[in-house]
Amino acid sequence: MKTILLWDARFPDRRPVRLTVEDSVASAAVRAGVAAAADPAEAGVLSAGGALDPSMLTEVVIQDGSRGGTRRVFLPYSVVIIGAAAGVMASIGTPIPGSVTPTPTPTPTPTPTLALSPASPSVPVTAAAGTLVSNIANVPPGVTPSVTPNDGRLVVAGDASSGWKVVVGMTALSAGQINFAVAAAGATGAGGTLTLTASPIIRIVPLLGQSNIAGRGVFDAALDVNQANVKQWPTIQGNAAYRTIRDSTQPLYHPEDRVSQNLVGPGQRIGKTIANTLTNGEIVLLVPCAWGGTSLVSSSANSAPNAPSGP
Structure with missing residues (x-):
């Protein structure tokens, strides 16, 4: 009672x-x-x-x-x-309708929840300071958000007009993952996971020479297969693949441009042999530069186009 x-x-x-x-x-x-x-x-x-x-x-x-x-x-x-x-x-009586006007209950203002976009970003471990990690949405007006861990690897940048964001800070990064969280007064926080990818070590192998390097052999699909850690840097001017990294699958894009003939030389085997001695994360980049039947210097009558001057 x-x-x-x-x-x-x-x-x-x-x-x-x-x-x-x-x-x-x-x-x-x-x-x-x-x-x-x-x-x-x-x-x-x-x-x-x-x-x-x-x-x-x-x-x-x-x-x-x-x-x-x-x-x-x-x-x-x-x-x-x-x-x-x-x-x-x-x-002992019936209800009296409208006898008292109830006091209206104010509708509470909902608490905003911060949102990260993307929530699971990925950037290279070599990313420069200021590189975007995630955008932060739903930050209450007049409030500056914060990010943890607060060790300088990640920082908050931007403002209310341009938008708040998490970016790479000045502290050195290492490969792996960072679980991070953002918070702001008057809002529910949010968390994300940043994946830091290691940059591969590239072993550059120029394939210089004449037809013995460019190759005059016959392509064999069973033997001349691609290997994931062997790439090539095509040097055929005017070709869509010019100076782009692509798989080393035959043919190699030597500047003499006999791609349509699908000829095979020792270049890919050289690349695979070197690649098999490397550790994980390393790749071989072949740079096909051979031109059959030519001199390496421009003073020769049979010099290749754009050959350097010789004595």
Whole structure:
């Protein structure tokens, strides 16, 4: 049983009535705004729970423990339902519609949640300071976000107008992953995982010479297959593959441009032999530069186009 001070909502200027009632009824009356705890120490307990509708006053008979009898009072219909379910009151009147205008409950402003885009970024371990890692969305106005770990590998850049972002900082990076999180006052934080990829070590092998390097052999699909850690840097001017890294699958793009003949030389075998001695992450880059039947210097009558000057 709890003792409350109950007001008659029809006559708010009158003094409250002191009643001792069942706990659930006392709490319901307090939450409907028509009663208060007689003992301030019980105010928190009686206020626990959601607010109840104070409208539709209904006359009821309720058990009053302080007097050992019953009292006739007017209570909101939401309180009457709880009291009737507890078996401590009974209605003797019909609800009075619109007897009290309930106080509107303000709609709470939702807490924004930060968002990372992308949430699982990947950048080279050699990325320069300022390289974008992730954009940060939903930062509350007037707030500067932060990022952890706060060790200089990642920092926050930008502003409210251009957009907040996580970028690479000044501290050196190493291959692997960084689990990072962003936070901002008044918002729920977000986390992501940055993958730092190691840059491959490239072993450059120029294939210089004449037809013996360019090759005049016959292509064999069973033998002349690609190897993942062997690439080539085509040197045929005007070709779409010019100066781009591509697989070393035959033919090699020597500048004499006999690609359509699908000829085979020793270049790819040289590349594979070297590649087989390397550690993981290293690649061989073949640079086909041979031209059959030519001199290496421009002073010769049969020099290749763009050959350097000779003595």
